[in-house]
Amino acid sequence: MTGENSPGAAAVPLVVTINGRRCERTVPARMTLADFLRDELGLTGTHLGCEHGVCGACAVFIDGRSARACLTLAAQVDRCDVVTVEGLDRFEETGRLRRCFSERRGLQCGFCTPGFLVTSVELLRDPDREKPLTEDTVREAISGNICRCTGYQGIVDAVLDADTSE
Amino acid sequence: MKPAEFAYHRPDSVAEALALLAEDPDAKLLAGGQSLLTLMNLRLARPSAVIDIGRLGELTRIFDDTDDLILGALVTHRTVETDPLIATRTPLLANAARYIGHIGIRNRGTLGGSIAHADPAAEMPLAAVALGATCHVESAVTGRREVAAEEMFESFYTNSLHPHEMITWISVPAIAPEQGWGFVEYAHQHGDYGMAGAGVLLGLDPERRIASLRAAVLNAADRPLLFLGEDVIGERPGPDLWRDLAERWASRTEPSSEDPGYSRRLCAAALAEALTAAERRIERGTGAIG
Numbered sequence: 001m002t003g004e005n006s007p008g009a010a011a012v013p014l015v016v017t018i019n020g021r022r023c024e025r026t027v028p029a030r031m032t033l034a035d036f037l038r039d040e041l042g043l044t045g046t047h048l049g050c051e052h053g054v055c056g057a058c059a060v061f062i063d064g065r066s067a068r069a070c071l072t073l074a075a076q077v078d079r080c081d082v083v084t085v086e087g088l089d090r091f092e093e094t095g096r097l098r099r100c101f102s103e104r105r106g107l108q109c110g111f112c113t114p115g116f117l118v119t120s121v122e123l124l125r126d127p128d129r130e131k132p133l134t135e136d137t138v139r140e141a142i143s144g145n146i147c148r149c150t151g152y153q154g155i156v157d158a159v160l161d162a163d164t165s166e
Numbered sequence: 167m168k169p170a171e172f173a174y175h176r177p178d179s180v181a182e183a184l185a186l187l188a189e190d191p192d193a194k195l196l197a198g199g200q201s202l203l204t205l206m207n208l209r210l211a212r213p214s215a216v217i218d219i220g221r222l223g224e225l226t227r228i229f230d231d232t233d234d235l236i237l238g239a240l241v242t243h244r245t246v247e248t249d250p251l252i253a254t255r256t257p258l259l260a261n262a263a264r265y266i267g268h269i270g271i272r273n274r275g276t277l278g279g280s281i282a283h284a285d286p287a288a289e290m291p292l293a294a295v296a297l298g299a300t301c302h303v304e305s306a307v308t309g310r311r312e313v314a315a316e317e318m319f320e321s322f323y324t325n326s327l328h329p330h331e332m333i334t335w336i337s338v339p340a341i342a343p344e345q346g347w348g349f350v351e352y353a354h355q356h357g358d359y360g361m362a363g364a365g366v367l368l369g370l371d372p373e374r375r376i377a378s379l380r381a382a383v384l385n386a387a388d389r390p391l392l393f394l395g396e397d398v399i400g401e402r403p404g405p406d407l408w409r410d411l412a413e414r415w416a417s418r419t420e421p422s423s424e425d426p427g428y429s430r431r432l433c434a435a436a437l438a439e440a441l442t443a444a445e446r447r448i449e450r451g452t453g454a455i456g
Contacts, residue, residue: 010173029172029173029174029216030168030170030171032168032169032203032207035168051207052204052207053200053203053271056270065274067270067273068200068270070203070207071199071200071203071204071271071274072199072203072274073196073199073203075174075176075218076218076220122269123269139356143355143356143357144268144271144357
């Protein structure tokens with residue numbers, strides 16, 4: 001693996017579990033996890049907004065913790081367990097959260113929704129968090145996700161509802 | 167907004183990583199990648215090679231030594247934030263980690279990566295300087311050495327390491343029972359870069375006079391600035407002293423903002439608040455825990 005001008009040389013073999021399915025590919029070293037999910041696997045639920053870690057639309061789970069797929073190389077998730085928004089049904093919180101997003105009008109245009117769902121599912125599952133959640137806690141937890149429709153209030157309400165309706 | 171081409175290496179040992187680093191002075195170490203991949207996506211960084219050290223599990227370990235906590239360079243900010251041992255032994259470090267970006271960033275970003283990145287607005291460099299941490303550095307060319315945190319940061323995103331050197335461990339002095347700490351950061355919203363921030367480690371003697379005092383501030387110069395309260399040793403703590411000290415220290419900052427006067431006032435306020443918090447923690451006897 002040498003020579004920046006020889007693209008073939010910078011290809012990395014990859015074995016990864018995505019939403020419970022084993023996946024084997026060879027990817028360019030510079031391909032991000034977000035592009036791998038979207039372009040290679042067709043999992044277009046993971047959205048790309050800013051591509052430098054600010055907006056949170058590309059949030060996915062890597063080995064059980066949320067991460068930004070735009071700030072992760074596909075090569076880095078070799079042998080990891082990745083869950084995207086398409087695979088969130090494996091968590092029992094997801095159905096409830098989805099319903100609360102709808103009821104509380106937290107969906108707006110929907111572009112940011114996958115990232116908000118991932119971040120919120122992680123928050124609801126966090127064993128160390130205070131119970132029940134407060135508005136401040138939720139706002140701090142989702143501060144890394146940007147909604148360009150400014151639908152924050154509905155999203156905060158939805159997460160609080162999902163927390164107390166478990 | 168995609169990284170330029172680079173060669174990719176994923177070493178299985180520290181020795182292998184060091185050998186790769188020694189071969190290519192233009193290579194970059196990739197730990198959590200939360201700063202490096204941002205720079206690469208924006209093409210502000212175009213390393214010839216990326217050495218992905220994320221799999222060096224030994225560097226995620228934490229050792230509780232007699233006077234220090236020894237943290238692997240790959241300990242994540244989220245671990246620093248939530249680990250009970252770290253919260254007890256170096257509470258300032260644990261508290262400062264809460265202010266780093268957002269949870270998805272903290273889940274992957276690492277202590278060693280943040281220190282190596284040397285962002286003057288970052289929390290971990292500030293905490294390392296305030297606490298008097300020591301970086302253990304290794305190289306395939308020159309062997310091992312130790313670098314004090316206050317010697318590590320030279321300027322914006324510039325550390326004092328040679329290109330062939332890598333931070334492997336960070337020793338952080340544990341808080342003593344007679345010590346108190348304070349950490350204060352002002353930002354527009356949680357997770358933003360701090361406009362001003364201060365970390366304070368204060369020690370009082372049995373007569374409640376100042377026995378030791380270290381403070382550091384972020385985003386107030388091209389590197390985290392350290393202030394030592396040597397001239398107030400033996401004095402009684404209190405609001406007037408803290409205000410005076412905070413203003414004197416803030417006047418020595420070198421803010422690069424559009425309004426340096428405003429930055430200095432914010433810095434003074436953060437310092438005064440952190441100094442007061444440190445004193446309160448000693449009074450309440452919650453120095454080590456709270």
